[in-house]
Amino acid sequence: MKKPQLFILLLLILASAVRAEYGLHFDDNGQIIRPDEYYFAQGVEDREDGFAEAAHSQFLKSAAYGNQLAMSMVGFYHLNNKDLVKAVAWFQLVNPGQVDNSQQITDLIDNISAVLTAEELAMAKKLRAQLAETYGPLPTLVKRESWKKSLKFTGTSLKGYIPPFLRIELNSGISVTGSNLRNQIDGFIYEYEFGVPEGKVTLDDIEIPEQQKETDSKQ
Numbered sequence: 001m002k003k004p005q006l007f008i009l010l011l012l013i014l015a016s017a018v019r020a021e022y023g024l025h026f027d028d029n030g031q032i033i034r035p036d037e038y039y040f041a042q043g044v045e046d047r048e049d050g051f052a053e054a055a056h057s058q059f060l061k062s063a064a065y066g067n068q069l070a071m072s073m074v075g076f077y078h079l080n081n082k083d084l085v086k087a088v089a090w091f092q093l094v095n096p097g098q099v100d101n102s103q104q105i106t107d108l109i110d111n112i113s114a115v116l117t118a119e120e121l122a123m124a125k126k127l128r129a130q131l132a133e134t135y136g137p138l139p140t141l142v143k144r145e146s147w148k149k150s151l152k153f154t155g156t157s158l159k160g161y162i163p164p165f166l167r168i169e170l171n172s173g174i175s176v177t178g179s180n181l182r183n184q185i186d187g188f189i190y191e192y193e194f195g196v197p198e199g200k201v202t203l204d205d206i207e208i209p210e211q212q213k214e215t216d217s218k219q
Helices: 002-019 035-048 052-063 068-080 084-093 102-115 118-135 137-149 178-190
Strands: 167-169 175-177
Touching: 035 052, 035 068, 052 068, 068 084, 068 102, 084 102, 084 118, 118 137, 137 178, 175 178
Parallel strands: none
Antiparallel strands: 167 175
8 A cells, every 4th residue: 555655655756846946046157047048058959959849848948937039949849840820829929129030030920921821820819819828928027026936045934035145155256145146036037138148049040941832721
C-alpha cells in the first residue's frame, strides 16, 4: 500500500518542480535576468539544436510575460507547420512597435491573409481574441507582477516585498542594493521593453519559409 502512495507523492513533487517559476538571477553586472529573456534564450538554443517542440514551449513561456519577439517566434512555429490560421493569429498579436523589422511581420500578415478564406480569417480573428486573454498587455502585466510576488527575500516573510536594507553580494563582486533591485524589477513590470542580454535578435536572423499561394484556396 505504501509504494503507490510514494509514487503519487513523487509525481506531485515532480509536477511542482515543472510548474515552478524562474526565480531571481543576475548577470555579472548586477542586472536581473528577466524570466522572459531566460525562456526566450532557452527557446533560441533549443531551436538551434533542432528541438522545435521544446523551443515552442519555451517561447510560449516567454510570451506569457509579454515578450513580443517570442510571440512572433510562436507564429513562425505555426508557419513552419503550415498552420496559417494559427500563424496569422499570433502575428496579429505582436505589437509591431516592440520588435525590430516590424514591416516583416506586417508583410507576413498581409501575405497569409491573402491566401486564407473568409471562414479561415474569421477563425484567426477569434483565435487572436482568445490568445489576447493570456498574452495581451493586461494579462502579461499581471504575470510579471505575479513573478515579483513569488520572490522571497531574507529578513521578511512577505513574498514580493524588497526590504530597504537588502544587499545582495554576487560572485562577480558586484553588490545589488534593495533600492537598485526594486528599480530593476519595477522597470521590468511597468516599463516593459524586450531586450536580449547576449546580443540582439532581429527577425533578419529568422529563416522564413516561402509560402506557396494556392489559387483554389480562396474559392
